[in-house]
Amino acid sequence: MSAPLPALPAVLRPLRPLLSLALSLVLVLGLTGCVTTGLPTAAASPWKPVPLGTRSNPLDVAFSSPDHGFLVGSNRLIMETDDGGASWQERALDLPEEENFRLISIDFRGREGWIVGQPGLLLHSDDAGSSWSRLLLDTKLPGEPYLVTALGPKTAELATNVGAVYRTTDAGSSWQALVGDAAGAIRDLRRSADGDYVSVSSLGNFFATWEPGLPAWQVHQRVSSQRLQSMGFQPDGHLWMVARGAQLRFDGDPSTAESTESGDWSKPVIPITNGYGYLDMAWDPEGAVWTGGGNGTLLVSHDGGASWQRDPVGSEQPTNFSRIVFAPDGKGFVLGERGVLLRWLG
Numbered sequence: 001m002s003a004p005l006p007a008l009p010a011v012l013r014p015l016r017p018l019l020s021l022a023l024s025l026v027l028v029l030g031l032t033g034c035v036t037t038g039l040p041t042a043a044a045s046p047w048k049p050v051p052l053g054t055r056s057n058p059l060d061v062a063f064s065s066p067d068h069g070f071l072v073g074s075n076r077l078i079m080e081t082d083d084g085g086a087s088w089q090e091r092a093l094d095l096p097e098e099e100n101f102r103l104i105s106i107d108f109r110g111r112e113g114w115i116v117g118q119p120g121l122l123l124h125s126d127d128a129g130s131s132w133s134r135l136l137l138d139t140k141l142p143g144e145p146y147l148v149t150a151l152g153p154k155t156a157e158l159a160t161n162v163g164a165v166y167r168t169t170d171a172g173s174s175w176q177a178l179v180g181d182a183a184g185a186i187r188d189l190r191r192s193a194d195g196d197y198v199s200v201s202s203l204g205n206f207f208a209t210w211e212p213g214l215p216a217w218q219v220h221q222r223v224s225s226q227r228l229q230s231m232g233f234q235p236d237g238h239l240w241m242v243a244r245g246a247q248l249r250f251d252g253d254p255s256t257a258e259s260t261e262s263g264d265w266s267k268p269v270i271p272i273t274n275g276y277g278y279l280d281m282a283w284d285p286e287g288a289v290w291t292g293g294g295n296g297t298l299l300v301s302h303d304g305g306a307s308w309q310r311d312p313v314g315s316e317q318p319t320n321f322s323r324i325v326f327a328p329d330g331k332g333f334v335l336g337e338r339g340v341l342l343r344w345l346g
Contacts, residue, residue: 046345048343052079056075060106067082102117105148120144144160166178188229205227234250278292280324290324296314318338
């Protein structure tokens with residue numbers, strides 16, 4: 001049996017309640033000051049690591065058919081798969097050697113594909129990526145290419161890192177501006193299947209939305225004092241939000257949300273505070289919610305965010321997860337820094 005604690009000196013006895021509270025806070029918060037509420041680890045993982053053989057950062061992935069697709073990323077990275085993403089082979093693009101392009105976005109509609117990158121790169125393919133043609137961009141284009149969406153034969157939308165949105169219907173020979181004023185410098189930009197956009201300002205202090213037919217972006221103040229990290233669309237079309245401080249929020253039912261000038265947002269969901277923030281969120285084909293971020297943080301919720309579990313495969317990866325992608329046909333990938341890629345097995 002351990003020895004009893006020594007009695008407090010008489011001068012400190014009036015402070016006993018405060019000292020007890022301080023001790024409780026130390027036990028709860030830990031010596032570092034971070035909440036140490038651990039999460040359970042799932043018994044099994046639906047993800048499998050895929051070796052890429054590169055230290056470049058994968059940034060986006062898209063498929064021209066159920067088995068054939070491409071992955072693009074930093075340092076001119078482009079890789080091709082013919083087995084649905086189970087294995088990848090590095091390819092090369094005919095680009096000037098002196099420019100270190102960062103390939104940011106790729107998309108396919110059937111055999112027609114598009115790639116955008118920085119600085120000032122736009123590529124088009126009409127043969128499922130067997131060959132790529134570089135298209136010249138107008139020198140007056142506001143900002144740098146950031147997001148491309150294939151919409152049909154010779155038709156695509158191009159958005160830039162200042163929120164300019166353009167559409168082509170002639171395979172990139174000409175582009176029509178869809179929004180009058182740009183949103184300003186952004187850190188994140190997403191498009192819904194219905195053509196709506198949401199952007200997060202470069203400083204994370206506000207976000208903006210735009211839908212087809214509006215003359216300009218609609219600016220919204222952030223919901224809390226925490227700066228925004230990224231935003232996107234839930235499967236039902238409502239928004240989700242990731243903010244600093246490892247906070248997640250969902251826009252939706254006003255009866256269960258905090259009504260603000262920026263919408264009916266849920267109260268902040270903080271699965272775990274471990275010193276690492278979250279960078280992305282996505283819904284898998286079974287309806288579970290995934291979020292990922294720094295130091296191999298990959299979490300899943302099967303009840304709409306009420307409770308969370310760590311993914312055992314994700315926690316083993318020495319990387320920061322920057323993107324979670326699920327395709328309409330059920331394929332899924334988690335993209336991490338330094339050549340880390342996880343493939344969805346379901």
